[in-house]
Amino acid sequence: MKRIAIDFAPASLARSWYRLGPRGWALLALGLILCGAALALAAQMLARQNALAAQLAAVRATVAPPKAAAVVVAAAPAAVIDAAQANAVNGAILQLNLPWPALRDAIGAATPAGVALLALEPDPRRQSLKITAETRDAESMIAYVEQLKRQQLFGDVVLLRHEINEVDPNRPVRFEIDAPWGGR
Secondary structure, eight states, X not given: OOOOOOOOSOOOHHHHHHTOHHHHHHXXXXXXXXXXXXXXXXXXXXXXXXXXXXXXXXXXXXXXXXXXXXXXXXXXXXXXOOHHHHHHHHHHHXXXXXXXXXXXXXXXXXXXXTXXXXXXXXXXXXXXXXXXXXXXXXXXXXXXXXXXXXXXXXXXXXXXXXXXXXXXXXXXXXXXXXXXXXXX
16 A cells, blocks of 8 residues: 655644655755855965065065156146137037027928028028928018918017019919017
């Protein structure tokens, strides 16, 4: 007849040790031996590191630091920038600092589908944007100028000039607008 293992006792650490068996005890002993060997190796490496650090400190103490030689550094002559070069640099900086995202968003919000933008020419010194556009009729042109005036970014938007293209059969109106930015 086969032996039946019936165990109604609650699980505990003592019961786990009791039921470990010979293979479990052998694995536990092997693990403890390996941990001891690793601890001994770590202690040996730490002692060697301390010995090498002491050797390095002794070598550094025997070697005298080099004496600082008196070095005379000649001052570089001050760069002389003429007015034309300074103006060119300042103009480039102004071009780089244009508020393109804000300008693009304001123009995009104000431009209806019936208006074709042909050119955007910023003047960073005046903080102004010259817009060249084309539309089918004068009413759309005037409505576009009024829409640009309502934008927070632009100040006094002014229609500079306009002309009707008589050569084109659709007779579009081409116009230029001056839109200074900087808000109100």
